Amino acid sequence: MTMNTVFDALSHPIRREVLELLKRGGMTAGELAENFPVSKPTMSGHFAKLKSAGLIRGENRAGHIVYTLNMSTLEEAVMGFMGRMGVTAADAASAVEGEAA
Amino acid sequence: MTMNTVFDALSHPIRREVLELLKRGGMTAGELAENFPVSKPTMSGHFAKLKSAGLIRGENRAGHIVYTLNMSTLEEAVMGFMGRMGVTAADAASAVEGEAA
DNA sequence: TAGTCATTTAGCGAATAAGCTAAATAGGGC
DNA sequence: GCCCTATTTAGCTTATTCGCTAAATGACTA
Numbered sequence: 001m002t003m004n005t006v007f008d009a010l011s012h013p014i015r016r017e018v019l020e021l022l023k024r025g026g027m028t029a030g031e032l033a034e035n036f037p038v039s040k041p042t043m044s045g046h047f048a049k050l051k052s053a054g055l056i057r058g059e060n061r062a063g064h065i066v067y068t069l070n071m072s073t074l075e076e077a078v079m080g081f082m083g084r085m086g087v088t089a090a091d092a093a094s095a096v097e098g099e100a101a
Numbered sequence: 102m103t104m105n106t107v108f109d110a111l112s113h114p115i116r117r118e119v120l121e122l123l124k125r126g127g128m129t130a131g132e133l134a135e136n137f138p139v140s141k142p143t144m145s146g147h148f149a150k151l152k153s154a155g156l157i158r159g160e161n162r163a164g165h166i167v168y169t170l171n172m173s174t175l176e177e178a179v180m181g182f183m184g185r186m187g188v189t190a191a192d193a194a195s196a197v198e199g200e201a202a
Numbered sequence: 203t204a205g206t207c208a209t210t211t212a213g214c215g216a217a218t219a220a221g222c223t224a225a226a227t228a229g230g231g232c
Numbered sequence: 233g234c235c236c237t238a239t240t241t242a243g244c245t246t247a248t249t250c251g252c253t254a255a256a257t258g259a260c261t262a
Contacts, residue, residue, distance in 0.1 A: 004114055011112035012250085013105055016182065023187050029209060042251055044210055063208060063259045074186065081117065082179060086124050091176065113220085130239060143221055145240055150219095164229040164238060 006077035009053035014038070015046050019055060022069040029058075029065050107178035110154035115139070116147050120156060123170040130159075130166050 009015055014036055021032060033043040047067060050056045054073040058065045110116055115137055122133060134144040148168060151157045155174040159166045 007108075007112050007114075007117070010182075011108050013108075016108070020185055030207095033209095038250085039252065040209070041211080041253080045250075048210085060258090065209065071186075075183075075188065075192065078179060078183060079188075081111075082176075084121055085172075085175065087176065087180075131237090134239095139220085140222065141239070142223085142241080146220075149240085161229090166239065 003077045003081065005053040006055065006073065007081075009049050009055055010078075012046065012049075014043075015050055018046060018050060018067075019069060019074065022056060022067060026066040026068040029067065032067065104178045104182065106154040107156065107174065108182075110150050110156055111179075113147065113150075115144075116151055119147060119151060119168075120170060120175065123157060123168060127167040127169040130168065133168065 017035070018032055021027060021035060029044065029047060030040070032047075033040050036043060047056065047058070051058060055070055056067045057070055058067050118136070119133055122128060122136060130145065130148060131141070133148075134141050137144060148157065148159070152159060152168075156171055157168045158171055159168050
């Protein structure tokens with residue numbers, strides 16, 4: 001929930017990629033796990049870390065667990081830090097657009 | 102240098118705060134170290150990690166080492182990730198401004 | 203109730219991280 | 233050349249991380 005736990009969660013490439021996958025919408029633990037070359041228990045540990053950082057939410061549906069992205073936590077932590085680093089709105093906009101182009 | 106090493110470097114609160122201190126300009130290793138409750142060798146390890154991620158540069162001056170921020174590496178990695186997360190320019194701008202307000 | 207599928211928990215091992223103290227290195231000043 | 237200051241390297245300890253397999257849990261189905 002704090003900035004520390006968010007940046008800690010973001011430090012692993014699998015966890016960042018999970019967030020990217022969830023950008024398009026909710027996915028079950030199993031669907032997510034299919035995208036990575038590690039075991040399901042290992043993925044479960046990654047989900048737990050993302051969840052305790054407040055970056056994803058899990059809801060129980062018919063025996064499956066659907067994970068969804070919690071974008072506001074991500075934005076508050078990351079953009080909050082960038083703001084303290086003196087990144088102006090214009091800087092952020094051009095950096096984001098540069099990447100999109 | 103890669104996004105992995107950057108996010109790894111950002112995962113420790115001391116290292117993030119070092120970057121914030123360097124926002125205002127170059128500082129020596131000793132000056133930086135004064136701001137944290139850990140030993141100088143420990144700080145040296147943090148500097149090494151920031152440096153190998155390309156987030157700071159160290160230059161030798163008169164027996165001191167002056168560290169300076171490498172903002173472009175930070176922006177490229179962090180805003181690049183946020184861009185892939187679908188954060189639009191407008192989103193980024195409002196998040197940054199919200200923090201500044 | 204038994205069976206099955208999805209997910210997590212438990213327990214383990216290897217690797218990495220983060221802290222410390224003590225010692226080594228590099229420059230500048232006397 | 234020798235000392236002093238600044239910084240890093242070496243070596244150690246403890247804690248955490250990340251992966252695994254095997255077992256436990258939870259929920260639906262027949």
